[in-house]
Amino acid sequence: MEIKTVSIIGLGALGILFGHHLAKRMPQGDLRIIADQERIRKYEKDSVYCNGERCEFSYIEPEEAGEPADLVVFAVKYNGLKDAVQAVKNQVGEHTIILSALNGITSETIIGQTYGMDRILYCIAQGMDAVKVDNRLTYDHMGMLVFGEREPGVISERVKRVAHFLESKAVPFEAVTDMNKRIWGKFMLNVGVNQTVAVYESNYGEIQKMGAARDTMISAMKEVMVLSEKEGISLIETDLEYWLNVLDHLSPEGKPSMRQDLEAKRFSEVELFSGAVLELGKKHHVSTPVNEELYRRIKELEGRY
Template identity: 50%
Template structure:
């Protein structure tokens, strides 16, 4: 059974970026799920991706229409509401994928719907900047997806692979997605928090200097905690992510920096907040993340 009807919940940077790619290839087979007030705002103001208007089809949570694939692209603070909003769009064969940052969204979605149709995923490598209803990017990145921890791709993974091929979405299949998600989390702990406090864009951590060293140090503090949680990260993971960071547009910004500039609550609890909580659990001190946590909390207190 091939994927035809796709629903997205959350029109942040990733929702717009991948939504536009799917919409251009599949037309009305893409649906954005949102409440009535958001739909009215989207329709009145429009949504633009690299200057082009997005021709999205919208449905409310109360509308019925079973999706073959649902992509979650909200903030972690909105995940529980998003789960409630998509319930009438989930059928027995609906594949569920999360594009959220952090290490918890799959667990939360799996607890709500079961894990039988859950594919673990993470988005990486994009340099998208969203301002109001307009998204700009040079590098669209890709979606890494696969089994949580299994050697052979499942039939559902193959179904998503065929769909991404038709849509022209870059992807990588990784059947140790538990490790991949922790590895991407390590990147976010470094680049998102450091650019939000000691830089303005990716360029500030691409060149030698204190921000880049802080980013590497914050990432390194994830390794011993990940190992205590059963995930074997190492220095090679840091080297890999430095290559990804250095490939991004220097003027691009991580979502956390965009939140700080817009004076919105950030995902600090998702990043250093998680590291400090797990560090307490395992009796591991993480001084760089403790400093970043305080810096970002101070920024937010000044809004």
């Protein structure tokens, strides 16, 4: 069954980036942006821009009935996931495939509690250096979507359907057979990069060079490596090197989402990162001092709002 219609919920950096790319390559109406009435009014009044181009999006409200989408993409922040799960109910049908591009290691399970794990492919977005200020997004590197089944070693028909669609729309992607390790690897990267750049009030350039910030980042990532072994994932040094290489190819002027959140005085996803590390540390009786300090510092910054 060919994928023809796509619904995206969330117009943060990822939603705008991939939404704008698809909107230029799909018939109008086949790509739907799901948003409530208030947000739609704001988007239509102020417009949304990607690298200086006005995004031509078709918006629909959650209550609007119609044919379910072939593919639903979650691109919200974690604190908006619960509402987003309910907002896409009219977009999910018997043959709908769901991708979650959220950070962290739990969103697929949360979505699956409502729609069933049989509709979900595990997914991460990596390699983008997008910066969003108000209604304008800029990026140098688009990055890619990496996805696959939860079970290792399998390239299913669903994976092939999504791969065929993305290839036809020139969306960079990788279909893989080790998604558990990829998700944990991206989690390790986020724990190190997002939190370090936020605490050092800097950008990717600060952690791409040798120094205290890069040392902090790598130490935080190594704490995740220890926990991954306890969870049966077992990230190793070559995984660390892979993700550091991804980081080192980003625009030095770019900033991760947590840094952008703190600059805008928004509450961050710290509970997804060091918050989750601290909980796993308690579970496995593993010391996580670097993440404890990052958690404390980020909470301190948020406490000044």
